Amino acid sequence: MSAAFLEHVNFTVADPVKTAANLCKWFGWHIRWQGPAIHDGLTYHVGNDDSYVAIYALGTPKNGQESSYATIGGLNHLGIVVEDLDTTEEKIKADGIETFNHADYEPGRRFYFRDENDIEFEVVSYA
Structure with missing residues (x-):
């Protein structure tokens, strides 16, 4: 199985x-x-x-007022793995979205952003 x-x-x-x-x-x-x-x-x-x-x-829909990190069952972020981190970030920034919390770490690189719904995404590449 x-x-x-x-x-x-x-x-x-x-x-x-x-x-x-x-x-x-x-x-x-x-x-x-x-x-x-x-x-x-x-x-x-x-x-x-x-x-x-x-x-x-x-x-x-109603706008949420509580921090997801302080709410039981809250969605904190959605992690997406991509092959080309830099190209993906360029596409997101081209839509006027600010990226943040960039990091190089073992075994990859990452950044975060919030979309128009205030949903936080972590974008990571292991390439």
């Missing part, structure tokens, strides 16, 4: 069409599925053939 693996993570966004487009542009992913979802919402599944991010919207 093979080890378990993470198939997807699901989070709420303000505009799933925009978020899906950004994830495709930044990470070279594709839309695997899109359609109606629970509570008359809309979901996009964006990723590769093995895993994806489910992005969901229901009307006008």
Whole structure:
């Protein structure tokens, strides 16, 4: 029997069409599925053939006020592995997004950013 693996993570966004487009542009992913979802919402599944991010919207979502690091069950960040860290960062910065917390460490390099939904991403390369 093979080890378990993470198939997807699901989070709420303000505009799933925009978020899906950004994830495709930044990470070279594709839309695997899109359609109606629970509570008359809309979901996009964006990723590769093995895993994806489910992005969901229901009307006008509420803005969170609490820090995810201080909230039980909070999403702290989503880690994405890329081959070319510098090119990926250029794509993200070209959209006016500030990157931060750059580090070179064993075994790779990384940076962080927050998207338009205030979701924190860690982008890492082991190349």
